[in-house]
Amino acid sequence: MSQVTTIVEAALAVLGEGDAEKKAALSQSLAAVVTAQDLPVGPALLMPDRPARPSRPELRAPRHMPKRRKGGSAENRIALLHALAHIELNAVDLAWDAAGRFGPDMPRAFALDWIGVGADEGRHFQMLADRLVDLGSYYGALPAHDGLWQAAYDTREDLAGRLSVVPLVLEARALDVSPATIERLRGFGDDASADILDVIYKDEIGHVRVGAQWFFKIAEEQSCSAEELFDASLERFFSASPKGPFNVPARRQAGLPDSLYDRAQRA
Numbered sequence: 638m639s640q641v642t643t644i645v646e647a648a649l650a651v652l653g654e655g656d657a658e659k660k661a662a663l664s665q666s667l668a669a670v671v672t673a674q675d676l677p678v679g680p681a682l683l684m685p686d687r688p689a690r691p692s693r694p695e696l697r698a699p700r701h702m703p704k705r706r707k708g709g710s711a712e713n714r715i716a717l718l719h720a721l722a723h724i725e726l727n728a729v730d731l732a733w734d735a736a737g738r739f740g741p742d743m744p745r746a747f748a749l750d751w752i753g754v755g756a757d758e759g760r761h762f763q764m765l766a767d768r769l770v771d772l773g774s775y776y777g778a779l780p781a782h783d784g785l786w787q788a789a790y791d792t793r794e795d796l797a798g799r800l801s802v803v804p805l806v807l808e809a810r811a812l813d814v815s816p817a818t819i820e821r822l823r824g825f826g827d828d829a830s831a832d833i834l835d836v837i838y839k840d841e842i843g844h845v846r847v848g849a850q851w852f853f854k855i856a857e858e859q860s861c862s863a864e865e866l867f868d869a870s871l872e873r874f875f876s877a878s879p880k881g882p883f884n885v886p887a888r889r890q891a892g893l894p895d896s897l898y899d900r901a902q903r904a
């Protein structure tokens with residue numbers, strides 16, 4: 638890892654790491670290397686269609702995943718944290734894929750923004766994986782959902798599509814649902830898990846903001862409104878429009894205008 642000389646090479650190193658803990662650690666250490674050594678984005682290199690993944694968890698089609706229960710037993714809380722850890726590990730790869738794949742055609746600040754996101758996602762994974770161990774489990778102990786990379790694959794050649802689906806729909810959706818999950822965990826007396834989700838929730842507002850800012854720049858360059866570009870991108874890459882109820886204050890904090898995702902708010 639010390640040999641990387643460009644951001645694109647750093648991205649390939651993270652995406653190519655199959656071990657979950659090592660991937661999360663590498664995401665954070667390479668983000669620090671890029672900043673400390675002021676590495677350039679570098680020329681484009683072939684990015685993998687799918688990132689390397691550990692042999693466990695077993696990946697299953699969403700319809701074959703066990704149904705999650707909402708009660709406060711340790712088993713249910715472990716299942717929730719395991720699912721979230723899996724999402725964070727995917728988010729590590731998504732952030733570095735954005736930097737490595739689209740970075741060479743964008744200002745360097747674009748790649749730097751996504752590397753910062755990648756470092757956060759690595760830390761999020763680590764916090765959840767450690768908490769699973771506290772609860773007597775570990776990441777890899779349960780099956781995990783294998784649909785998460787599909788959106789990345791589908792949008793591999795379309796940055797507006799990638800930003801629409803990943804930060805502006807999926808990560809924004811996490812802002813909608815997180816406060817209730819955090820409250821539920823507090824209600825079960827699991828403040829340690831709730832505190833971790835609260836850290837993640839606040840960081841994710843920043844991730845949506847990064848996505849929104851670059852999305853607006855692209856819309857401006859294409860001389861269309863953000864709403865038009867968002868609708869066209871979702872029509873192509875996402876089979877539905879965003880569904881509420883929306884966490885409007887968090888979405889506003891992330892710089893998302895109400896009119897972007899809520900058609901009822903369109904003038």
Ligand SMILES: [Fe+2]
Nearest residue numbers: 725728758761
């Ligand atoms: Fe995250």
Ligand SMILES: [Fe+2]
Nearest residue numbers: 728808841844
């Ligand atoms: Fe994120």
